[in-house]
Amino acid sequence: MNNLNSWLFWPDQVALSVLVLFFLISIFLYAARVPAHNVIASVCNLASHAFRFAARWLLLTAEGLRQRNKIVLLEHGQAEVSSQIEREFERVTDLVRKELGEYPAVQRKMMDEITRIEEDYLKCGEVPPPPPEWVDALSSIANLKSGGDIAKKMLEDLHKSVQKIHDKTIAEYRRAYEGRHKILKGMMPFWRSVDKTAKHIDSNMISLTTNAKTIDTHMGRYEEMRSKTDKSEHTLAISSFVQLGISSLVMLIAAGGAFINFKLIALPMSEMVGASDYITNNLRTSDVAALVIVLMEASMGVFLLESMRITHLFPTIASMNDQLRKRIMWTALVLLIILASIESSLALMRDMLIADKAAMLHDLSTVAPVATDSLLTHIPMAGQMVMGFVLPFVLAFVAIPLEVVVYSLRTVVGVVLVMLMRAISFMLRFIAMIFHRLSRILVNTYDIVIVLPLLVERWVIGLRGGSVPVKSNDLKSRSAS
Amino acid sequence: MKLTKYFLLAFLLLPLIFAGCADNRSHSNGVYLLIDTSGTYAQQVTKARKIINYLLANLNAGDSLAVAKVESKSFSEKDIVAKVTFDRRPSYANQEKRAFNQKIEEFAKNVKGSAFTDITGGLIQAAEYLNEANPGNKTIIIFSDMQEELGKGTVRDFPIKLTGIRVMAVNVTKLSTDNIDPRRYLDRLSWWEKRVRDAGATDWFVINDLEHLDKVLNTQ
Numbered sequence: 143m144n145n146l147n148s149w150l151f152w153p154d155q156v157a158l159s160v161l162v163l164f165f166l167i168s169i170f171l172y173a174a175r176v177p178a179h180n181v182i183a184s185v186c187n188l189a190s191h192a193f194r195f196a197a198r199w200l201l202l203t204a205e206g207l208r209q210r211n212k213i214v215l216l217e218h219g220q221a222e223v224s225s226q227i228e229r230e231f232e233r234v235t236d237l238v239r240k241e242l243g244e245y246p247a248v249q250r251k252m253m254d255e256i257t258r259i260e261e262d263y264l265k266c267g268e269v270p271p272p273p274p275e276w277v278d279a280l281s282s283i284a285n286l287k288s289g290g291d292i293a294k295k296m297l298e299d300l301h302k303s304v305q306k307i308h309d310k311t312i313a314e315y316r317r318a319y320e321g322r323h324k325i326l327k328g329m330m331p332f333w334r335s336v337d338k339t340a341k342h343i344d345s346n347m348i349s350l351t352t353n354a355k356t357i358d359t360h361m362g363r364y365e366e367m368r369s370k371t372d373k374s375e376h377t378l379a380i381s382s383f384v385q386l387g388i389s390s391l392v393m394l395i396a397a398g399g400a401f402i403n404f405k406l407i408a409l410p411m412s413e414m415v416g417a418s419d420y421i422t423n424n425l426r427t428s429d430v431a432a433l434v435i436v437l438m439e440a441s442m443g444v445f446l447l448e449s450m451r452i453t454h455l456f457p458t459i460a461s462m463n464d465q466l467r468k469r470i471m472w473t474a475l476v477l478l479i480i481l482a483s484i485e486s487s488l489a490l491m492r493d494m495l496i497a498d499k500a501a502m503l504h505d506l507s508t509v510a511p512v513a514t515d516s517l518l519t520h521i522p523m524a525g526q527m528v529m530g531f532v533l534p535f536v537l538a539f540v541a542i543p544l545e546v547v548v549y550s551l552r553t554v555v556g557v558v559l560v561m562l563m564r565a566i567s568f569m570l571r572f573i574a575m576i577f578h579r580l581s582r583i584l585v586n587t588y589d590i591v592i593v594l595p596l597l598v599e600r601w602v603i604g605l606r607g608g609s610v611p612v613k614s615n616d617l618k619s620r621s622a623s
Numbered sequence: 624m625k626l627t628k629y630f631l632l633a634f635l636l637l638p639l640i641f642a643g644c645a646d647n648r649s650h651s652n653g654v655y656l657l658i659d660t661s662g663t664y665a666q667q668v669t670k671a672r673k674i675i676n677y678l679l680a681n682l683n684a685g686d687s688l689a690v691a692k693v694e695s696k697s698f699s700e701k702d703i704v705a706k707v708t709f710d711r712r713p714s715y716a717n718q719e720k721r722a723f724n725q726k727i728e729e730f731a732k733n734v735k736g737s738a739f740t741d742i743t744g745g746l747i748q749a750a751e752y753l754n755e756a757n758p759g760n761k762t763i764i765i766f767s768d769m770q771e772e773l774g775k776g777t778v779r780d781f782p783i784k785l786t787g788i789r790v791m792a793v794n795v796t797k798l799s800t801d802n803i804d805p806r807r808y809l810d811r812l813s814w815w816e817k818r819v820r821d822a823g824a825t826d827w828f829v830i831n832d833l834e835h836l837d838k839v840l841n842t843q
Binding site: 409412413416417418419420423494495498499502503505506507 | 651676684
C-alpha cells in the first residue's frame with residue numbers, strides 16, 4: 143500500500159493523483175507512439191518469423207526422416223519378400239525335382255497299365271453264342287406236308303438232341319462269362335493303381351498351382367515396393383505396428399516366464415553368494431546373481447537360434463562358415479543344457495530350504511507339526527525341478543520375438559517421430575500466426591490507451607485543415623513485409 | 624584378434640566395476656534382548672520366549688541376535704545367555720537358530736530370580752555388543768517392568784551412550800503401586816524415554832501386546 147502511495151502526487155487525493163498520473167503517462171506514450179509501434183511490430187514479426195522458420199525446418203526434417211524411413215522400410219520389405227519368393231521357388235524346385243522328375247517313369251507305368259486294361263477289356267468282350275444248327279433242321283421238318291408218325295418221332299429225337307445241345311451251350315456260355323469276370327477282377331488293382339497315380343499327379347499339380355499363385359502375390363508386392371508406392375509403404379508400416387504389438391505381447395509373456403524363473407532360483411542363490419550382501423539399498427547380490435543366470439539363459443537362447451539361422455540379429459554369426467557356426471550352435475546348446483540343469487538343481491534346493499525353514503518354524507512353535515503326505519510334498523518339488531529345467535529352453539525362443547521387436551521398433555519409432563515432428567511444426571506455425579495477429583492487437587490497444595492525445599492531435603490537424611495520417615495502414619504494410 | 628583382447632580386458636574388469644557398484648553399508652539387523660529376571664518378573668520368561676521365537680523366525684542370514692538377563696549387576700558378559708551372528712547361507716543360519724533355541728530352552732528351565740534390577744547396566748552391555756557387531760540396524764529390546772532397583776554400591780546415575788540404536792520396552796507390566804497411582808507407571812516410562820533419547824537412541828517404543836511384535840524388526 144505504501145508503495146502505491148509513493149506513486150501518488152497527493153496521497154490524500156487518490157482520484158486526482160491517478161488522473162494526473164494517467165495524463166502524464168498518456169503524454170509520454172503519445173510521444174513514444176511511433177517507436178513503440180515499431181518495437182511491437184518488430185518483436186512480433188521476429189517471434190512470428192522465428193516460429194515459422196522453426197516450423198518449416200521441422201517439417202523439412204520430418205519429410206527427410208520420412209523419406210529415409212521409407213527407403214529403409216522398402217529395402218527391408220523387399221529383402222523379406224525376396225526371401226519369401228526364394229523359399230517358394232525352392233519348394234517348387236523340390237516338388238518338380240522330386241515328383242515331376244519321376245514323371246516319365248510314372249507315365250510309362252500308367253501307359254503299361256492302361257494297355258493292359260485295354261487288352262483285358264477286349265478279352266472280356268461278349269462272344270455271341272453260335273446260331274443253333276437245329277433251327278434250320280426244324281424248319282425243314284415243319285415244311286413237310288405229310289409224315290405222320292415219322293415226323294413225330296423225328297421231332298421227338300430232335301427235341302432230345304436240341305435239349306442236349308442247349309445244355310451244353312448254356313454251360314459253355316456260363317464258363318465264358320466266369321472267365322471274363324475273372325479278367326475284370328484281375329483288372330481292379332491296375333485301376334486302383336492308375337487312379338492313385340492320377341490323384342498323386344493331381345495333388346502335385348494343385349500344389350504347384352498354389353505355389354505359383356503365392357509367387358504371383360509375392361511378386362506383385364515386390365513390384366509395388368520396387369515402384370516405391372505410398373500404398374506399399376503404408377502397408378509395410380502397418381505391418382510393422384502389428385508385428386511390434388504381437389511380439390511385445392509374446393515378450394510380455396516371456397517376461398512373466400523369466401520372472402517365475404527368477405523366483406525359482408533367487409532364494410537358493412542366496413545359499414551360494416550369501417543372503418546379507420547388497421548391491422544397492424534394496425537390491426540383494428543373490429537377486430542380481432539369479433537375474434544374471436536368467437539373462438545368460440536368454441542370451442544362450444539367442445545365440446542358439448542365431449547359429450541355427452532362425453534369427454538374424456548378429457551378422458557376424460550369419461556370415462560365419464558352416465563349421466564354425468555349428469560349433470557355436472553346439473556350444474550354446476551345451477551351455478543352455480548346463481544352465482538348465484543348474485536351475486533344476488537350484489529349484490530342488492529352494493524346495494529343501496523352504497522345507498528346512500518350515501521345520502524350524504515348527505520347532506519354534508509349540509504346535510505339533512502337521513502330518514504331511516509324502517506324495518503331495520513331492521509333487522511340487524518335482525514340478526519345480528521340471529520347470530527349472532524347461533523354462534530356460536522356453537526362454538531361448540524369446541530371440542524370435544526379440545528380433546521382430548528390434549526390426550519393427552525402428553520403423554514404429556520413425557513413424558511416431560515423423561508424426562510428432564509434424565504436430566510440433568503445426569503448433570509452431572499456429573503460434574507464429576498468433577504472434578502475427580498479436581502485433582495488430584497490441585498496436586490498437588496502445589492507441590486505445592492514448593486515445594485522448596490522439597483525439598487532440600486529430601482536432602489540431604483538423605483546425606489546420608490537414609489530413610489525419612493513417613498509422614495503422616503503415617503498420618499493416620510493415621507487418622506484411 | 625585385437626577385438627578379442629579388448630573383450631577379454633572388459634571381462635576381467637567387470638568384477639571391479641561390480642565391486643565399485645556394491646553397496647558397502649551393512650543391511651543386517653542386530654537385536655539384543657534384555658530379559659528381566661528379578662523378583663516375580665522372572666515368571667514372565669515364558670512370554671519372553673515368544674519374542675525370541677519371533678526373532679528367530681524373522682531374522683535373516685547375516686543378522687545378529689543376543690539374549691541377556693538383567694540381574695543385580697548386569698554390565699557383564701556373563702549375563703549373556705546366548706549370542707550369535709547367523710551365517711550368510713540360509714541353511715546354516717537355520718541350524719544356528721535351532722542351536723540358539725536349545726540354549727534359550729535350557730535357560731528358561733533354570734532361571735532364578737535376582738534381588739535387584741540393573742537395567743542401565745544391561746543397556747550399556749547391549750550397546751557395547753551391538754557396536755562391536757556393527758549391524759545396519761541396531762535394536763535393544765528390554766523385556767521388563769522398567770522398575771530399576773540397584774544394589775548398594777552400584778553406580779548407574781551417569782549419562783549413557785546409545786547412539787543409532789532403537790530401544791523398545793516390551794511387556795512392561797503394571798506394579799501393584801502403579802494400580803494405585805497410574806501416574807507412577809506413566810512417569811516411569813517417560814523417565815526411561817527421556818533417558819534413552821538423551822543417550823542418542825533413534826527410537827523408543829513400548830509394546831505391551833505381544834501380538835504386535837511386527838514393530839520389532841520394522842525399521843521404517
